[in-house]
Amino acid sequence: MEITTQEFKRVAVISVSGRVDSATAPELEVKLRESVDSGKHQIVLDLKNVEYMSSAGLRAMVSTLKAVKRVNGDLRLANPSPRVEEVLRLAGLTSIFSIHPTQEEAVASF
Amino acid sequence: MELRLTVPGRYDRLETISKFVGQAGQFAGLDEVAICRCQLAVDEACTNIIEHGYEGEGRGDIELCCEPGQGELVITISDQAKPFDPDAVPQPTLNASLEDMQIGGLGLYFMRQVMDAVEFSYEDGSNKLVLVKKRELEGGGDAPA
Numbered sequence: 001m002e003i004t005t006q007e008f009k010r011v012a013v014i015s016v017s018g019r020v021d022s023a024t025a026p027e028l029e030v031k032l033r034e035s036v037d038s039g040k041h042q043i044v045l046d047l048k049n050v051e052y053m054s055s056a057g058l059r060a061m062v063s064t065l066k067a068v069k070r071v072n073g074d075l076r077l078a079n080p081s082p083r084v085e086e087v088l089r090l091a092g093l094t095s096i097f098s099i100h101p102t103q104e105e106a107v108a109s110f
Numbered sequence: 111m112e113l114r115l116t117v118p119g120r121y122d123r124l125e126t127i128s129k130f131v132g133q134a135g136q137f138a139g140l141d142e143v144a145i146c147r148c149q150l151a152v153d154e155a156c157t158n159i160i161e162h163g164y165e166g167e168g169r170g171d172i173e174l175c176c177e178p179g180q181g182e183l184v185i186t187i188s189d190q191a192k193p194f195d196p197d198a199v200p201q202p203t204l205n206a207s208l209e210d211m212q213i214g215g216l217g218l219y220f221m222r223q224v225m226d227a228v229e230f231s232y233e234d235g236s237n238k239l240v241l242v243k244k245r246e247l248e249g250g251g252d253a254p255a
Binding site: 019021022023052054055056058059062065066069083086087090091092096 | 121122124125128146149150153154157160161202204208209211213216217219220223224
């Protein structure tokens with residue numbers, strides 16, 4: 001799994017590629033938490049290149065969403081593949097997260 | 111045909127397990143969606159074995175056996191961790207408010223959602239989980255009599 005972060009004026013974009021499972025989800029959670037702790041409470045998580053995600057990945061995302069919501073921020077998702085979208089749907093998270101088809105649209109939604 | 115894989119119970123083995131299941135799914139003639147669902151179920155099961163069964167990495171092995179059949183895949187996962195009681199796993203709180211949401215129990219929930227059969231047993235010191243995935247029929251309906 002690879003994670004890259006781009007910081008814009010109002011929004012941090014975190015792009016993830018590869019597998020998000022119990023081996024790699026802790027690293028994702030750390031990166032997300034670093035963003036929150038540095039004061040970036042408006043975060044776009046770009047999932048375009050995520051080839052697989054398990055409940056461990058969902059846990060990291062939900063934990064971060066709870067943290068940013070407490071400070072009036074948000075974690076919005078961009079570009080989930082059909083496979084990731086199914087996992088989000090099975091978990092009932094498609095109504096909890098704001099999900100956008102492109103990174104640009106997710107950033108602009110803030 | 112039986113395909114077997116034994117790995118140490120470590121999270122860094124999950125990708126190897128996933129590839130193994132993917133190959134078995136192809137032998138069974140499952141489509142990509144069905145294979146993805148099998149990989150999800152097996153990943154969740156193995157994660158639970160490591161996290162809750164062995165209570166940590168590197169404490170025991172996980173044995174997988176895949177039997178690709180005519181239009182179905184039977185996956186048996188065995189471990190020597192403490193006996194697992196699926197009825198003791200709390201249901202995840204889905205469709206709850208964000209603050210009330212609990213993601214615990216999601217792995218077992220996913221298995222039951224995506225697989226056609228999920229059976230747990232414990233015998234001779236081993237937990238055994240059997241997962242079955244059948245190939246979707248064209249049109250999605252029942253086969254004609």
